[in-house]
Amino acid sequence: MILVTGGLGMIGAATARALVDLGHEVIVTSHRQSDVPSFLAGRVTVENLDVTDRDAFLALGKQYGITEIVHLAGSIPGDDPVDYFRHDLAGLLNALDAARAWGVRRFAVASSLGNYIGRPEIPWHEELALPEVDVPLAIIAFKKAVEPITVHSLQGTVIEPVLLRIGSIWGPLMDPESPIITIAPYVSAILRGETPEARYADDGGDFCYAADAGRAIALLTTAESLQHRVYNVSSGTRSTNRQIAEALEAITPNLHLDLIPGRQSGPGEDPYLDISRLTAETGFTPAYDIPKAVADYVAWRIANPR
Structure with a gap:
């Protein structure tokens, strides 16, 4: 047990x-x-x-x-x-x-x-x-x-x-207005029928x-x-605001999300975690890419408050 x-x-x-x-x-x-x-x-x-x-x-x-x-x-x-x-x-x-x-x-x-x-x-x-x-x-x-x-x-x-x-980490049960992982409040604004604040397209991280x-x-x-x-x-990959916006647009009729080109801090790369040790010892590979995760989370939020 x-x-x-x-x-x-x-x-x-x-x-x-x-x-x-x-x-x-x-x-x-x-x-x-x-x-x-x-x-x-x-x-x-x-x-x-x-x-x-x-x-x-x-x-x-x-x-x-x-x-x-x-x-x-x-x-x-x-x-x-x-x-x-x-x-x-x-x-x-x-x-x-x-x-x-x-x-x-x-x-x-x-x-x-x-x-x-x-x-x-x-x-x-x-x-x-x-x-x-x-x-x-x-x-x-x-x-x-x-x-x-x-x-x-x-x-x-x-x-x-x-x-x-x-x-x-993000997904069902997280704070829908989280100031730390801002995917949830981005989705919350869309579900309220609001236009979320434009984000830098290439900003992202280890989601x-x-x-x-x-x-x-x-x-x-x-x-x-x-x-x-x-x-x-973690996922072992870096995800961007562009990927998240495109995934949301793909499942939401008539939705268009404005993005600011580039990264807020200029050229570079956001850090993410290498999970090769985890994969080698357990066989783990992520089941959810960004489109699948976004679709699952939006469906959850429609049916649940958080």
């Missing part, structure tokens, strides 16, 4: 779905979110859990025979970075405590492509040394700390740590559809054996 914390969030729900599709029993935890998406309803066990409550976390092991943990629960930083770090660090340490107490086989935890910020090489791959730079967001700072904390906490045990450097990210995490969690600790999780 596999535990997915944060399992009703965008990435967690996609991971749980992929695990169930692979034939595994799955428990998902959630604290503030109670709505179970239609694609998980009746397929997983849902437990309400505040991951900062150590006793409640450890009590799950008395109810279920948990063999792997995928720790994806996390909060959004507010005005006080110390409160954010305290909350998410407590959740991480409790998850690690549980992994050790239960003797699980594998502990997979969310890290971030933001760890590579400062490296000029493109694409970013796992062998790159992580630079010592000022990171722009508290959440990236925390994800950078997650990796050594996890590895050191599991030393001396037989538990395999799997550090998931997750790319820019991976949630269903693909979830399947990649599921494969890493359940693989018979792994050769490494760190894995990039």
Whole structure:
């Protein structure tokens, strides 16, 4: 039985779905979110859990025979970075405590492509040394700390740590007005009948559809054996605003989206993640290119608020 914390969030729900599709029993935890998406309803066990409550976390092991943990629960930083770090660090340490107490086989935890910020090489791959730079967001700072904390906490045990450097994931259940991954608000404006603000055609980045990210995490969690600790999780390609606009125009009658030629910052290339290690060890390849992902997401949004 596999535990997915944060399992009703965008990435967690996609991971749980992929695990169930692979034939595994799955428990998902959630604290503030109670709505179970239609694609998980009746397929997983849902437990309400505040991951900062150590006793409640450890009590799950008395109810279920948990063999792997995928720790994806996390909060959004507010005005006080110390409160954010305290909350998410407590959740991480409790998850690690549980992994050790239960003797699980594998502990997979969310890290971030933001760890590579400062490296000029493109694409970013796992062998790159992580630079010592000022990171722009508290959440990236925390994800950078997650990796050594996890590895050191599991030393001396037989538990395999799997550090998931997750790319820019988007799809069902994401914030429809996300200021970070702006595909969703772009679609939201179109669904409201508005004309979204023109974007630079060649700007883009590492956009991976949630269903693909979830399947990649599921494969890493359940693989018979792994050769490494760190894995990039994403599409392995760079996508652009032009591709997204063309995909939206293809499925929306009479829609024309204005684009500004070139890139906002001038000539160059946006970074993205190399997933050759993930593919070599699990056989993963993305199922969703931009046209397929856009069509799926628009259909979801028409039927669901987020």
